[in-house]
Amino acid sequence: MIHQYKSNGYNIVMDVNSGAVHVVDDVTYDAIELFEDISSSEIVDKLKDKYNESDILEAIDEIEELKKDGQLFTEDIYQPFVEKFKENRQTVVKALCLHIAHDCNLACKYCFAEEGEYHGRRELMSFEVGKKALDFLVKNSGNRVNLEVDFFGGEPLMNWEVVKQLVEYGRSLEKPYNKKFRFTLTTNGVLLNDEIMEYLNKEMSNVVISLDGRKEVNDRMRPFRNGKGSYDLIVPKFKKLAESRNQTNYYIRGTFTRDNLDFSEDVKHFADLGFKQMSIEPVVGPEEDPYSIREEDLPTIMEEYDKLALEYIKREKEGRGFNFFHFMIDLNQGPCVYKRLSGCGSGTEYLAVTPWGDFYPCHQFVGNEDFLMGNVNDGIVRKDIVSTFGDCNVYSKEKCKNCFARFYCSGGCAANSYNFHGTINDAYDIGCEMQRKRVECSIMIKAALADAD
Template identity: 75%
Template sequence: MIHRYKNNGYNIVLDVNSGSVHVVDELVYDIIGLLDQGKQENEIQEELKNTYKEDDIRTACKEIQELKDAGMLFTEDIYRNAIEHFKERETVVKALCLHIAHDCNLACRYCFAEEGEYHGRRAMMSYEVGKQALDFLIANSGNRKNLEVDFFGGEPLMNWDVVKKLVEYGREQEKLHNKNFRFTLTTNGVLLNDEIMEFANKEMANVVLSIDGRKEVHDFMRPFRKGAGSYDLVVPKFQKFAESRGEKSYYARGTFTRHNLDFAEDVLHLADLGFDQISVEPVVADEKEEYALQWEDVPKICEEYDKLAKEMIKRKKEGRGFNFFHFMIDLTGGPCVYKRLSGCGSGTEYLAVTPWGDLYPCHQFVGEEKFLMGNVWDGVKRTDICKEFKDCNVYAKEKCQNCFAKFYCSGGCAANSYNFHGAINDVYELGCELQRKRVECAIMLKAAEAAEAEEN
């Protein structure tokens, strides 16, 4: 499968199955397009004879054939035949999303967690439940050494003492069981203080700082319950926190909605505030919501991604570069085959834990009782749910078959598929369209990076 496109002056050809990327001239771009239509060399000569010289066409066809022979163009899909073996693979639990607090001190308009309640009741996870969750993870992680625990909410800082105790317990268990815990934290910043920052910088491998961008955007979408905005309170704290992280990871993470389709301005605003690790993602919501993205918004959103990518090239040359999560792509290594085929591992390797210890496939399924898999004391009882998620991959989704981005998005989010179609083996089409655009921009940025390196 071949995907050709033009972006920012580059003619780019992606060989989907091998992952090879080629930046080519107009002649090669046109020939590859005709080859993809099934044309033979003599037909290509006839079709292009009025545009290019015959010798140039012949030389280009020879070079293209050499790429084909080298397994870098028009390659076969070697993964499809392995899919049955892939579905039967052994899996262990390697990550938990601990819902440390089903409560929040903000009332974000787009929150899928309903201000932290998740279709249920407000609650705080006790130390005993959290401790049992870590014991469950250790017991079900097999020989895997590296484990991840995400402190999530609601707002985790509303239950900070339990977070600290669980980190301490986890560090004790590492030595006893030859494990290594990678703890992460997501926060809205309202309760951040120096003590929390110091602890997080010591113990949290990554922190996610929830901020939507410009003051007017952030305050409209992320207000306190009485309506006041939270921007002025959290921004200084987040700036201090990000700066104090040193070499440790963090993300300033936002959401854009129909109210700020010019979201590139929000990304750049965050960069101007000093954040160099940024993720601003499209809202996923029922189309009836006034802030939900609509199909008619897609051209504008794609235009913004192009605008952002070009500005990132410019800023990098000026020494003001930053990373944008959705444009980060590894063309030389990247995730393993399993990740490329099945994504995040929800329902199999990654589970969410409620404050009272119930297990769900991921945080977005919490509260959907049909996806209740078990609990941290008795383990996973609904192995049928686990199998359903294990069988969920790019080849199980009809709409993924002819999509050039399938090995980058791994078939997309199962929760989005379920929320829009009632089944995890479908896709959220609008999200797919935006994903394809992001992949195109990400590859273009790599092309620009390579061109600059060659120039230098």
């Protein structure tokens, strides 16, 4: 499978199955487009009014060589692999999203967690429940050494003492069970102070900090419950935290909505504030919500990603670059094959835990009783849910089979698929369009920066 596109003056050709990416001249680009459909002599005949015949023949020879080397028009070897892998692989749990607080001190308008309530009640996780969750993780992680625990909410800092107790307990399990915990935390920053920052820098491998960009954008969507904006309070704290972590092992995460489709300006704002690690995600919500992204917004969004890609290149060349999550593609190695085929591991390797100890496939399913898998006392009792998620991969989704980006997004978000189509084996169409554009921009950036070296 081949995907071809033009971007920023580059002719880019992707061989989807091998992962090979080529930047080619005009004649090779046009010849590749015809290569599988007609003979070499017919290609020459079709292109001879546009290019010299010798150049066309040279391009065809180059294409033949790339095909022979397994870099163009390669066969898909992964579909039989994923079936065999599923049969032989014993799934272990390697990551938990601990909902340490189903409560929040902000009232973000787009919050899927209903200000931390998750379709239920406000509650803070007790140390006892969290302890059982870590015990479950250790017990069900098999021979895997590295385990991940994300403190999530709501707002985790509203239950800070229990966070610290659970980190201490997790560390106490490492040596006896030959495990290594990687703790992370996601925060809105309202309660951040010097003492907490010092602890985060000591114990948290990564910290996600939430800000939507420019002051007017952030304060429109992320106010306190009294309506006052949060920007002025949290930005100085976030800047201090990022600097204290040497601008690594964190990222600032924003959300863009219909109200700020010019989101490249928000990314530039992050960079101008001095942040080096950032992401800004499209809001996902029902079409009737006034802030939700709609199909009619896609042309504007595509232009915005192009703008952002050019700004990314410009700043990198000027020595003031930044990392944007969606443009960070590893063309050389990337995730393991199974990860590329099946995605985040929700419902199998990755579980969310509520404050009272219930297990769900991920944080976005919390509160939907159809996806309640078990609890910290009884373990996983709904093995059928594990099987359903385990069978979900790019080959179980019709929309993914012929998509050039399938090995980069791994089939997309299961929760978004379910929320829009009632099954995890579909795909959120608007999200797919944006993902394809981000992949194209990412590869163009690689070409442009390689050109500059």
